[in-house]
Amino acid sequence: MRNAFCNVLIEMARQDERVWLLTGDLGFSVLEPFAKEFPSRFVNAGVAEQNMTGVATGLSLSGKIVFTYSIANFPTIRCLEQIRNDVCYHKANVKIVAVGGGLCYGTAGFSHHATEDLAIMRALPGMVVAAPSDALEAAQITRLAITTPGPFYMVLGKNNEPTVHANPPMLNLGEPLCLNKNLGEIALVSTGTLVSEVLRAAEMLKSSGIEARVLSMPFIKPIDCEKFLQFLDGCRLVLVVEEHTAFGGLGSAIAEILAEASLDIKFVRIHLPEFINFIGSQKELRKMLGLDAHSIANRAMTLLTKN
Amino acid sequence: MTIKLSEIEYPSNSLDLAQQIRIHAIKMVAQSNSSHIGSSLSMADILAVLYMDVLRVDPKQPDWPERDRFILSKGHAAAGLYAVLALRGFFPMALLKRFCQEGSLLLGHVSHHVPGVELSTGSLGHGLPVGCGMVLADKREEKSHRVFVVLSDGECDEGSNWEAALFAAHHKLDNLVAIVDANELQGFGRVDEVLKLAPLAEKWRAFRWAVREVDGHDHQALKTLLNQAPFEPDHPSLVLAHTIKGKGVSFMEDQLAWHYKSPNPEQLSQALKQLGEKR
């Protein structure tokens, strides 16, 4: 996913001289090709994210399209006020890229778990928030980040995530994707690399004779509500699965849409607890916390029989 | 000497300009019952010299691409900046009356929605990093306009400035000029008592900036110095301007209270008298 991002960035930078990349001293074995091809548009700003974000704003106020790159919470929460006051208020063309969404850096511990980022970024004025599910979505969203004026946040996985799409999907800003055309009465909704678990859960359900729709939400903000609700047509249960706490992320966004649409639809979430006091690989943590395909399928099954 | 321009007298030298900045800032703050008059008075001479004799800007085209950039990082001193911008013709003087009033464009802290303002500020420690970005963009395109950032001394408590200080020196941003309005007072005490910055000039030097100290109320010295920047090739420039908070109004000078207080009518007329207002 990281490489898909970097490759597209290089491709776009060849066509558009305004594209710059700043990193907060991270990107070893990922960003070198960009740095090599565009040394005058690449800066390692050091371990100084507040300054990096301010510099990105200054560059963009001088006409550049600037990506800031770091991992987990460093390009977002560490410099939150710079993002709010400098980037957002000035509608600056700054594109924030965080590598290692959710529990990607599972064993690294609490400091490296990006589990509130969607909520916090979503709260910022004018900010687009995107979480691609696989490398193909990441490539498309990187292009969109460049062509969409203003602040943009994209959270990526790391490496070798399972692919969700066989072919590059058609992505428009804010549009959800329906990954399987069926009319099952339950919709499984997710974002980021967790979508692949949800897809596998849907396959498991299918083998038990249950049809489940799978919606991938590459955008948490904005969300094309009309399109989203169309995908739910005839559905009686929405199960949102998120590698994020319960506060303000995808689940919250969808709860808001459903409440405002006054639909007679049951809404359930699987989300992370606020504190995770043990470590593990992302795969193991997902299992322990009920976010792996098996747990998701079981939960869906229980919900369908109960309701 | 003043030039008459459609009824309004626009100052034509930095001393007159500084006097007018002070007069208008005090009126604005009094009218709106707002704070930070000491902060505006402390930097009035610096702004006057910059806008009269240093900055290449064009009030008729505030977005002129070749302009020098000015960032007021101590955004709480908005009254002073708005006054100088109006006095240089960036927007009508009449607008100053709307400072800090309901529904007004002139917010209590510096806003980029006002013509001539490059960056909204108000949270301390934001201006210098953004200034670095502006200089970096120019430098890599071999353009030569300069970026001036005015900081307060209390603001130097903020770590973001020191991140930017490292960055500017490393990238040899010699078109960056930071001016510290060192009035030795901050929000809730004296700089020396709250969080010692001394030796401040040495700190900036240690961060590999070319540092010059100046009396921040001496127009001739400011003019000479600011027009010399960059002081050393390949180094960003730091002007440590020693100032007096509240400068120009005897009872406001060096008084913490005037970071907060707004003059009552009596204090206002006394202040205006001291500043030699004619009308």
Ligand SMILES: Cc1ncc(C[n+]2csc(CCOP(=O)(O)OP(=O)(O)O)c2C)c(N)n1
């Ligand atoms: C990040 C941040 N923290 C706190 C404040 C509140 N505040 C406004 S001015 C000020 C200190 C004023 O002293 P100084 O920075 O030296 O500026 P001066 O007015 O003396 O020029 C403080 C703490 C702020 N604006 N931004």
